[in-house]
Amino acid sequence: MESARSLLPERLPEEILGYASPTRAKIEFRGRISRSLIEEISRVKKEPDWMRRLRLRALELFEKLPTPNWVLGVEEIDLDELAHYVKPEVDQPVESWEELPKEIREYYEKLGIPELEAKLLSGLSVQFESETVYHKVKEFLERKGVIMLPMEEAVRRYPDLVKKYFTRVFPPSDHKFAALHVALWSGGAFVYVPKGVKIYEPVEAFFLIGRSLEAQFEHTLVVADEGSYIHFIEGCSAPMFKGYSFHDGMVEIYAHKNSVVKFTTIQNWSRNVINFNNKRGIAEEGARIDWIEGSIGSKITYTYPSTILRGRGASSSSIVVQLAKGPYIKDSGSKMIHLAPDTRSRIVNKSISVDGGVNIYRGLVRVVRGAKRARSHVECQSLILDDRSIAYTYPHNQVDEPTAQVTHEATTGRIGEDQLFYLQQRGLTEQEATSLLVMGFLEDVMADLPFEYASVLRRVIEIEFARLGGVG
Amino acid sequence: MPELLEIRDLHVDVEGKRVLKGVNLTLRPGEVHAVMGPNGSGKSTLAYTIAGRPGYEVVEGDILVEGESIVDLEPEERALKGIFLGFQEPPPLPGVRLSSLVVAAVNKRMGVESLSRAADPRIFRKLVEALQKVGLGPEYAQRELHVGFSGGEKKRAEVAQALVLDPKIVILDEPDSGLDIDGVRIVASIIKELRDSGKGILLITHYARLLQYVKPDSVTVLLDGRVAARGGPELAEEIEKKGYTAVARA
Numbered sequence: 001m002e003s004a005r006s007l008l009p010e011r012l013p014e015e016i017l018g019y020a021s022p023t024r025a026k027i028e029f030r031g032r033i034s035r036s037l038i039e040e041i042s043r044v045k046k047e048p049d050w051m052r053r054l055r056l057r058a059l060e061l062f063e064k065l066p067t068p069n070w071v072l073g074v075e076e077i078d079l080d081e082l083a084h085y086v087k088p089e090v091d092q093p094v095e096s097w098e099e100l101p102k103e104i105r106e107y108y109e110k111l112g113i114p115e116l117e118a119k120l121l122s123g124l125s126v127q128f129e130s131e132t133v134y135h136k137v138k139e140f141l142e143r144k145g146v147i148m149l150p151m152e153e154a155v156r157r158y159p160d161l162v163k164k165y166f167t168r169v170f171p172p173s174d175h176k177f178a179a180l181h182v183a184l185w186s187g188g189a190f191v192y193v194p195k196g197v198k199i200y201e202p203v204e205a206f207f208l209i210g211r212s213l214e215a216q217f218e219h220t221l222v223v224a225d226e227g228s229y230i231h232f233i234e235g236c237s238a239p240m241f242k243g244y245s246f247h248d249g250m251v252e253i254y255a256h257k258n259s260v261v262k263f264t265t266i267q268n269w270s271r272n273v274i275n276f277n278n279k280r281g282i283a284e285e286g287a288r289i290d291w292i293e294g295s296i297g298s299k300i301t302y303t304y305p306s307t308i309l310r311g312r313g314a315s316s317s318s319i320v321v322q323l324a325k326g327p328y329i330k331d332s333g334s335k336m337i338h339l340a341p342d343t344r345s346r347i348v349n350k351s352i353s354v355d356g357g358v359n360i361y362r363g364l365v366r367v368v369r370g371a372k373r374a375r376s377h378v379e380c381q382s383l384i385l386d387d388r389s390i391a392y393t394y395p396h397n398q399v400d401e402p403t404a405q406v407t408h409e410a411t412t413g414r415i416g417e418d419q420l421f422y423l424q425q426r427g428l429t430e431q432e433a434t435s436l437l438v439m440g441f442l443e444d445v446m447a448d449l450p451f452e453y454a455s456v457l458r459r460v461i462e463i464e465f466a467r468l469g470g471v472g
Numbered sequence: 473m474p475e476l477l478e479i480r481d482l483h484v485d486v487e488g489k490r491v492l493k494g495v496n497l498t499l500r501p502g503e504v505h506a507v508m509g510p511n512g513s514g515k516s517t518l519a520y521t522i523a524g525r526p527g528y529e530v531v532e533g534d535i536l537v538e539g540e541s542i543v544d545l546e547p548e549e550r551a552l553k554g555i556f557l558g559f560q561e562p563p564p565l566p567g568v569r570l571s572s573l574v575v576a577a578v579n580k581r582m583g584v585e586s587l588s589r590a591a592d593p594r595i596f597r598k599l600v601e602a603l604q605k606v607g608l609g610p611e612y613a614q615r616e617l618h619v620g621f622s623g624g625e626k627k628r629a630e631v632a633q634a635l636v637l638d639p640k641i642v643i644l645d646e647p648d649s650g651l652d653i654d655g656v657r658i659v660a661s662i663i664k665e666l667r668d669s670g671k672g673i674l675l676i677t678h679y680a681r682l683l684q685y686v687k688p689d690s691v692t693v694l695l696d697g698r699v700a701a702r703g704g705p706e707l708a709e710e711i712e713k714k715g716y717t718a719v720a721r722a
Binding site: 418425426 | 523524525526546547548551552556557559562563565566567568569572573576577580581586587588616633637
């Protein structure tokens with residue numbers, strides 16, 4: 001415990017990062033989303049023509065597709081007033097922290113990212129505003145033929161490889177904000193793991209939004225070739241600022257035959273960020289994709305980790321922990337699409353609603369005809385800590401295969417007066433008792449997180465609940 | 473020299489109903505004070521009121537620990553002053569391991585802010601030893617507390633915490649119910665150990681069975697919220713023979 005604790009943030013991002021410190025932008029494109037704006041972004045990035053055309057096609061889709069009417073908070077976003085591309089004063093991603101401007105570097109230092117990198121990670125890609133500013137991969141990854149690059153560099157250096165997968169997992173036609181993302185994407189990381197290569201030390205991408213009225217559209221693409229293994233962690237955070245910023249990121253995973261991809265997200269945006277997330281993976285024969293999402297921060301979050309189980313015997317799990325504390329909304333849910341026989345999936349959703357927070361689970365399990373013996377189990381557990389807070393569960397099952405087994409369990413719990421009194425009698429305050437019970441509620445999913453990240457999550461929850469102004 | 477625990481003319485309302493109607497009682501270090509009485513006589517109310525359970529309203533009288541009134545203190549403040557309550561029906565705590573609870577509780581007593589990292593690494597050994605004494609295996613340290621525990625396991629786990637947390641005043645609310653005879657013997661030996669280490673023990677019990685194994689220094693009989701009789705260990709034997717009503721009438 002000792003060593004991990006000493007290098008981990010002990011406070012919430014808002015407190016650690018405080019108010020946004022002014023950073024200068026080298027380039028900023030703000031205002032109405034148009035063809036010329038997209039041409040400009042493409043030009044600044046010196047992109048190949050195929051990517052420019054892909055963006056423009058996505059723009060057309062964005063203009064055509066309807067705004068989803070069930071998404072709360074959309075009306076708050078005025079796309080015309082946002083900066084859609086902000087390049088900080090860092091020309092190229094650097095390989096040492098000292099090379100970063102002080103005010104940018106300090107954000108990551110305050111979050112303890114460099115220490116985490118040294119201790120745990122085999123590669124780290126760090127984004128500030130719209131661009132990757134730091135990128136470093138340990139030598140043994142390169143020796144094993146693993147490619148980990150800032151997305152833009154991957155587009156330039158490995159166009160054929162990128163072209164094969166980019167937007168093939170999550171097409172821009174899927175919905176309006178997927179199209180917007182593809183039209184405006186900037187930053188993110190590309191990872192390719194060659195056949196049979198297994199990397200057990202995780203790689204991480206960390207995203208930071210440093211100012212108000214900014215839109216961030218990073219694109220992450222992970223390709224695991226046959227029989228390989230990779231664990232990708234993404235983290236995000238933001239300081240406090242006036243007004244809001246908008247995040248519309250995308251993650252695509254392609255897991256080839258018998259490969260394993262673990263994808264862990266610790267989302268800890270400040271309360272100024274409206275967070276849309278597009279996450280999808282395809283699992284081929286015998287492959288496995290495991291999603292874990294700790295959805296802690298942000299003002300509003302929409303995230304639905306999804307796996308398309310395309311090959312026989314493919315499997316996937318998705319564990320989402322969502323905390324809505326205060327006047328904030330977490331709308332999430334996992335989706336498992338079973339297209340092949342003997343595919344298996346498991347969804348666990350744990351939500352904690354407190355101080356007027358709203359949690360929504362909106363999940364989907366689909367089994368097509370012919371996906372014989374497919375099995376799926378969905379488990380939704382909601383913990384509601386007071387009468388002002390809410391949890392909704394909307395599970396959807398579409399099962400067209402008679403031999404499939406799809407099961408669903410949903411429970412809603414509250415913390416009992418007797419439990420609180422019992423713990424208070426042992427010397428804990430009501431808040432500490434609550435935080436211990438909340439951690440107990442999450443205990444079984446903590447086991448799936450790397451130790452250091454479980455510690456972070458534990459600590460964040462401990463702090464969050466230590467401050468509750470009286471429960472119940 | 474103030475008493476370890478002094479209860480003065482205590483009147484307590486629960487849900488608007490008067491349950492305790494003027495109870496007096498003192499407890500000294502190294503003393504076992506048995507509180508007996510039939511169901512509904514106010515024994516558990518007395519225990520909860522001393523521990524500060526919300527909803528147990530002191531309308532008259534006082535509770536003093538080492539001369540200081542505690543009736544305005546929060547339950548956790550009372551706990552940190554050295555009051556420990558072994559529950560008659562402890563609630564299950566899903567996901568909360570006994571070891572996590574003990575670490576948090578010991579850290580609080582040491583004034584350490586973090587609840588999850590053991591400030592005193594010896595605590596785990598102490599816990600395992602305590603579990604061994606009450607006849608539970610070391611694996612119980614990692615069990616979710618009181619989840620799926622049998623009646624007897626609950627009692628043993630409560631008494632084990634009294635050993636680890638080192639309180640001054642140990643209130644045990646029917647620590648023998650649900651226990652087989654071996655269990656009763658074990659609990660009695662723990663009570664003796666606690667007494668011999670100088671703790672004051674308020675032993676709430678319905679039946680005199682436990683008192684055959686641990687001789688109380690004083691016995692108070694409660695009937696309908698009042699002290700109906702008081703005496704030494706012989707009073708417990710009398711109750712066993714004649715029943716509560718006869719003893720109260722005498």
